[in-house]
Amino acid sequence: MTTTYAALLRGINVGGKKKVPMAELRALLESLGHGAVRTHLQSGQAVFTSGHGDEESLAAEVTGAVERRFGFAVDVIVRDHAYLRSVVDACPFPAAELEPRQLHVTYFSAPVDEERFAGVDRSAHLPEEFRLGDRALYLYAPDGLGRSKLAEQLARPRVNKGVVATTRNWNTVTKLVELTAP
Structure with a gap:
């Protein structure tokens, strides 16, 4: 198979x-x-x-x-x-209401937990926010990834220590679901 x-x-x-x-x-x-x-x-x-x-x-x-x-x-x-389909289905943000440049998914090579992000001051970056999923992190960045201060914090080596992490915008996330569909 x-x-x-x-x-x-x-x-x-x-x-x-x-x-x-x-x-x-x-x-x-x-x-x-x-x-x-x-x-x-x-x-x-x-x-x-x-x-x-x-x-x-x-x-x-x-x-x-x-x-x-x-x-x-x-x-x-x-x-x-x-897995790719489950990431889209589990999105905690209203993807249909957002511009694709505002929503990103960071895929991790292994599971990560909230403790890994304890040093990130979430309230300092509002309205930007992130939520964890299954080997994935969902990032809402209303002004896009390039201007996101929260994304900078989340990309730091100490946050990603021991795992491979790679980020894709929502258009790419959904396109990969389409391209891998049986």
Whole structure:
């Protein structure tokens, strides 16, 4: 049985660094034996089918292959359609009422708990706010991610210590659900 996955590559093609052409990424995933490979945007989303492995082993496989091919390390999170759909369904904010640039999801490689964010003064950043989900953090940033002071706090190494974290805007979050649908 094959499963459709999304691979989320962290920090590629940003500011001219860690360049990974999407055509080459597709070819790389195909060379690993994955099928129905597609990419979305230039910022590190690939969708593929696989009949072997699990999310963690597939992420390690893609991470290793990218490093061998492009010569630099890239963190990768792999998630299946059911998980991606559950993230959308569990959104604690009124996504339909917001502009997609106002809502973001940070995917984590492992579960995180509230204690990790104890040092973040939530009231100092209002009306921005965040809520935790299943290996995900939902961020409401009414002025967008680029102007978000809360996003800066949430991206600090001490907050993300020991986990891979990568953020996508709501348009990308919902597009990945669509692209991985059976």
